[in-house]
Amino acid sequence: MSTVRIDHLVTSGTFSLDGGTWDVDNNVWIVGDDDEAVVIDAAHDADAIVAALGGRRLVAVISTHAHDDHVDAAPALAERTGAPILLHPADRELWDRTHPDRAPDGELADGQVLTVAGVELHQIHTPGHSPGGVCLYAPALGTVFTGDTLFQGGPGATGRSFSDFPTIVESIRERLLTLPPATVVRTGHGDSTTVGDEAPHLQEWIDRGH
Structure with missing residues (x-):
């Protein structure tokens, strides 16, 4: 088996x-x-993503949430590869604003596990940035993919429709900062960080009230 x-x-x-x-x-x-x-x-550029796949079989197009910058290339990528698009149903209203004529193919759900190349991706529902935000935790790889829920330096933005600051703080506190401190946080924008680097700053974020 080749290396993941x-x-x-x-x-x-x-x-x-x-x-x-x-x-x-x-x-x-x-x-x-x-x-x-x-x-x-699948953000912005299906051609670039297909090139990066390099002919591998695409098991799924996973959407951490349905803001248009995270899903705008998803239908084209699915069409090119035959892979299903997976999204948490609580973000369907946001999805439909971008892709009213193309529904997702399957649903993400808290606690479910998706396996690719023998590695488990655990789905963690983390609402706040959007109602259906989902993070994907891969224990075997020591990493969590947080979309726009947690960044280096704090929570994702909550100043626009469908978002809520107390909700995102609760999601991060209960669902992400409880992961092992060495877990690498791979984000939707910008640089990666670790759970241990972000955890001490939770109260600062609350006081700042993003």
């Missing part, structure tokens, strides 16, 4: 919500071996 690895590419595009549009760079994570893989957040 995490490939990372950054794609660029826009994020639109509540009448505003912003230029953004997104992290796209590919987890798998030489034969099969999953894509976490």
Whole structure:
């Protein structure tokens, strides 16, 4: 069996919500071996993601949440590869704003496990940035993919529709900061961090009230 690895590419595009549009760079994570893989957040550029897959079988297109910058390339990637798009149902309203004519193929659910190349990805429902935000914890790889729930330096933004600051703080406190401190946090934008680096700052975030 070939070694499981995490490939990372950054794609660029826009994020639109509540009448505003912003230029953004997104992290796209590919987890798998030489034969099969999953894509976490198909952002902006299906061609670049297909190239990074390099002919491997795509098991699933996993959406940590349904903000348009994280799912805009998902239908094209699914069409190119035949892989199902998976999304937590609580984010379906957001999804439908971007892709009204293309439903996701399956649902993510708290506690479920998706296996790729022999590695388990545990689904952790972490609402707050959006109602259906999901993080994916891979114990064997010592990493968690947090989408826009937890970044280096604090929680994801909660200033727009469908988001709530107390909810995201509770999600991070109860579901993410309880993971082993050495767990690498691979985020939806920007640099990675670790659970141990972020945990001491929880009260600061609360006091700051992002």
